[in-house]
Each structure stands twice: as structure tokens, then as C-alpha cells.
Amino acid sequence: MHSQRDSHTSFTACSDCDLLVSFTEVKAGYSVLCPRCGKKIHKKTKDSIAKTLALSVTGLLLYLPAITLPLMTFKSFGFSDSANILESILNFYRNDYYLVAVMVLLSAVVFPLVLLSGIFFISQQLYRKRYSPSLAKIFRIYEHLEEWAMVEVYLLGIMITVIKMNGTSDIQYHPGIFCFTALVLITLTLSTIIDRDLFWKTIENSAAENKKLSFADNDAGTAPISAAARGLILCRICHLLSPSTLAGKGCPRCGERLHVRKPMSFSSTWALIITSVIFLAPANLLPIMRVDFLGIPDRSTILDGIIYFFHNGSYLIGLIIFAASILVPVFKIVGLAILLSTRRPCKEHFLKQKTRMYRFIAFVGRWSMLDIFVISLLSVLVDFGFFTSIHAAPAATYFCIVVASTMFAAITFDPRIMWDICGPCDTAIADPEPPTSFEKTS
Numbered sequence: 273m274h275s276q277r278d279s280h281t282s283f284t285a286c287s288d289c290d291l292l293v294s295f296t297e298v299k300a301g302y303s304v305l306c307p308r309c310g311k312k313i314h315k316k317t318k319d320s321i322a323k324t325l326a327l328s329v330t331g332l333l334l335y336l337p338a339i340t341l342p343l344m345t346f347k348s349f350g351f352s353d354s355a356n357i358l359e360s361i362l363n364f365y366r367n368d369y370y371l372v373a374v375m376v377l378l379s380a381v382v383f384p385l386v387l388l389s390g391i392f393f394i395s396q397q398l399y400r401k402r403y404s405p406s407l408a409k410i411f412r413i414y415e416h417l418e419e420w421a422m423v424e425v426y427l428l429g430i431m432i433t434v435i436k437m438n439g440t441s442d443i444q445y446h447p448g449i450f451c452f453t454a455l456v457l458i459t460l461t462l463s464t465i466i467d468r469d470l471f472w473k474t475i476e477n478s479a480a481e482n483k484k485l486s487f488a489d490n491d492a493g494t495a496p497i498s499a500a501a502r503g504l505i506l507c508r509i510c511h512l513l514s515p516s517t518l519a520g521k522g523c524p525r526c527g528e529r530l531h532v533r534k535p536m537s538f539s540s541t542w543a544l545i546i547t548s549v550i551f552l553a554p555a556n557l558l559p560i561m562r563v564d565f566l567g568i569p570d571r572s573t574i575l576d577g578i579i580y581f582f583h584n585g586s587y588l589i590g591l592i593i594f595a596a597s598i599l600v601p602v603f604k605i606v607g608l609a610i611l612l613s614t615r616r617p618c619k620e621h622f623l624k625q626k627t628r629m630y631r632f633i634a635f636v637g638r639w640s641m642l643d644i645f646v647i648s649l650l651s652v653l654v655d656f657g658f659f660t661s662i663h664a665a666p667a668a669t670y671f672c673i674v675v676a677s678t679m680f681a682a683i684t685f686d687p688r689i690m691w692d693i694c695g696p697c698d699t700a701i702a703d704p705e706p707p708t709s710f711e712k713t714s
């Protein structure tokens with residue numbers, strides 16, 4: 273029998289395993305986890321709109337000084353060099369590393385600004401209760417671009433550059449580095465404070481048409497548990513459930529094209545993995561950095577750079593670079609290949625592990641850009657004329673291709689297919705599952 277639900281009950285589907293989930297509103301600071309795969313599907317933040325507005329204003333005020341003021345000065349051999357973030361990118365451009373320059377420019381400068389201004393505009397409009405159709409479009413762009421902005425990776429790059437040069441030159445810090453650190457802290461806090469559900473619902477409620485899906489229409493009884501089996505599609509951007517008759521059309525809430533599963537997920541993920549494998553070889557075998565010392569060039573590969581840190585006793589830094597530059601790309605390629613090629617066993621335990629592995633792969637990808645950021649800083653901060661100078665070398669371009677293609681591979685992979693292959697769960701249930709776990713998040 274189907275019981276009448278009160279208006280506080282929400283329905284959604286898990287974006288990682290497609291399980292239909294019903295939940296009642298949680299207290300602020302708590303999250304709802306998918307009872308099947310553990311994915312965080314809903315999170316409640318107190319005063320999210322006001323806090324987002326305040327943080328994004330602060331972020332925007334800090335942005336210009338963080339990007340344009342000098343970060344630090346390196347002094348050595350009577351020479352001194354200071355640099356800001358923009359100069360470190362221009363240096364790649366001047367040396368014909370166009371792809372690397374574009375990738376650093378987008379991930380460290382352009383996307384962070386687009387995200388900050390976008391979320392400022394949205395939260396300011398929602399705070400003043402002014403709604404326009406453009407809000408959904410802007411928030412959709414925000415959700416798409418979020419993982420491509422990498423200011424926190426750049427900050428780690430700054431730290432590693434400082435540790436690397438600590439023994440060989442005098443380092444002076446400038447206001448830029450403090451503004452940039454503050455900007456990173458604000459960006460990180462912002463991503464945890466935005467109550468995505470609330471934002472989407474507020475944007476949606478302002479729209480003229482607001483159809484609520486009713487599960488009472490569906491036959492209960494031997495109902496399967498995935499959204500797809502119930503004839504529903506989850507929007508991958510705003511997480512709205514729509515009837516599957518809308519497949520191939522735009523989401524009624526955010527406009528993103530709806531698909532029951534990501535189209536051509538297997539073939540495009542395989543294609544991107546093969547691309548990464550092809551470029552992984554030159555990225556690791558060719559030199560990524562050239563140090564000219566007294567006119568004599570010394571080229572080093574990624575691995576040489578890591579060995580250098582171990583020789584100098586900086587084990588932690590050596591390990592971080594090793595993890596970011598070698599372990600992460602290899603792990604992503606091997607991990608996605610395993611996810612794509614293993615269909616059995618179908619035990620829920622293994623499916624859960626595989627879904628967890630997918631989430632980890634999607635999370636760590638961006639940290640591979642670390643070495644590129646370090647080289648961008650070194651090449652502009654260490655330019656002491658004839659004595660010593662540091663330049664990027666060809667592997668930098670190939671490495672950027674590896675990072676981008678593995679990140680795209682994680683985006684095109686659809687973890688729900690792993691659950692589909694194994695069919696519906698043995699225990700068919702009549703109603704959407706209530707979450708079994710709540711997690712305190714703050």
C-alpha cells in the first residue's frame with residue numbers, strides 16, 4: 273500500500289547508482305547519504321544564501337590583488353626576481369607553450385573569476401528575491417566549471433616552489449601571496465557552504481511552471497528501485513527528477529540536456545583513456561624542465577625532479593610530487609580501465625567499492641596539475657641572467673594533455689551503468705528507499 277507523504281518529503285535519485293531515495297528535511301549541518309553506495313545526495317547548510325553572498329563579495333574584492341600583486345621575490349647571485357600569477361602564465365606563452373599557457377590561465381585565473389562572479393550574482397539575486405531565467409543558466413555553468421578551477425592546487429604549487437628554492441635563494445614575500453591564500457580559503461569554504469538543493473529549488477520556484485512529480489501515480493507492488501526503471505531521469509547538473517519522456521530534451525529546471533545514462537559513456541571513456549596512455553609516455557620520458565646553470569643546460573624529466581627532492585632530504589615534497597604527477601594519472605587510467613572492463617562480481621559490496629573508487633578518481637584528477645604550476649612559478653622567479661634560469665620543456669604540453677583527457681574520462685564515465693549491468697537488487701522494494709545514514713558535516 274502506498275501511504276500519503278507529507279510535503280516535507282523530497283525525492284531524488286542517487287547520481288552514482290540511480291537508486292530512488294526519499295528523505296525528509298534534515299537539520300542544518302547534516303547530509304543525506306545514499307543508502308546503497310554512500311554518495312552524499314543532499315546537504316543542508318544554515319543561511320546558505322546570505323553566507324554565499326558574503327563570501328563571494330570578499331572573494332571578488334581579493335581576486336584582483338591576488339592575481340596581479342607580486343607573490344614573492346627570489347634573490348640569488350645579486351639578482352632578484354619577483355612575479356605574480358599572470359606573469360608566470362605569460363612566460364609559457366612567450367616560450368611557445370601555448371597549450372600549457374591556456375590551461376594554466378583557465379584553471380588558475382579565468383575559471384575562478386567566472387565562478388566567483390557567477391555565484392555572487394546568483395546569491396545576490398536570490399537574497400534580494402529577484403528572479404530571472406538567467407539564474408538557472410548561470411548556475412548550470414557554475415556546476416560545469418567548478419572542478420576546472422584549481423586555485424588550491426596552485427597554492428600547493430607556490431608552497432612547493434618556496435620549499436624547493438629555500439636553500440638556494442633568499443625569499444621575500446609580498447601582499448599577493450596573502451591575498452591569494454585568502455582567496456583559496458574563501459573558494460574552498462564557498463564550495464562547502466552552497467546549499468545546492470536550496471539554490472536550485474529557489475531558482476525553480478521562481479519559474480512560472482513548477483510541476484511536482486508524484487510517485488503516487490506509479491504502481492507500487494513489485495516496483496524496481498532505480499530511477500530509470502521507474503521511468504525517471506535524474507538531471508546531472510541540478511539533480512531534478514523528470515519523466516524519461518524528456519530524454520534528449522532540456523531539463524525543465526536548468527536546461528541541461530537530459531539522458532537516462534550519459535550517452536556513449538563506454539566508448540568515449542575508453543577513447544579518452546587510450547589518449548591519456550599515448551601521451552603518458554612522452555609526458556614521462558621527455559624532459560619537463562630545463563635548468564640553465566652558467567650557460568650549461570640541464571634537462572630533467574618528472575622522475576628526475578622527484579629524485580632531486582629525495583636526494584635533498586625533502587621526502588614529503590618528493591612524495592607529494594610523485595603522487596600528483598605519476599601515481600594519480602596512472603591510478604586514474606588503470607582504475608577507469610578496471611571499472612570499464614569488470615562486470616562481475618555483482619555483489620553489492622564490490623559495486624559499492626567500485627563506485628567509491630570512481631568518486632576518488634573524479635576527485636584527485638585536478639591535483640596532477642601541481643608540477644605544471646610549480647614549473648610556471650620557477651620559470652618566472654628563477655631568471656638570474658647568465659647564472660641560472662629555469663624553463664619549461666616539451667613534456668609540459670604532453671602532461672597537460674594527460675591531465676585534461678583523464679579528467680574528461682572521469683566526466684564521461686557513468687557509474688550507474690555498473691549497477692545497471694548487475695540488474696535490480698534481490699530485495700525489490702515497494703517505495704523509494706529512505707536513507708539509512710545521516711552524516712554530520714560540520
Ligand SMILES: [Zn+2]
Nearest residue numbers: 286289306309
Ligand atoms: Zn547511490
Ligand SMILES: [Zn+2]
Nearest residue numbers: 507510523526
Ligand atoms: Zn537540471
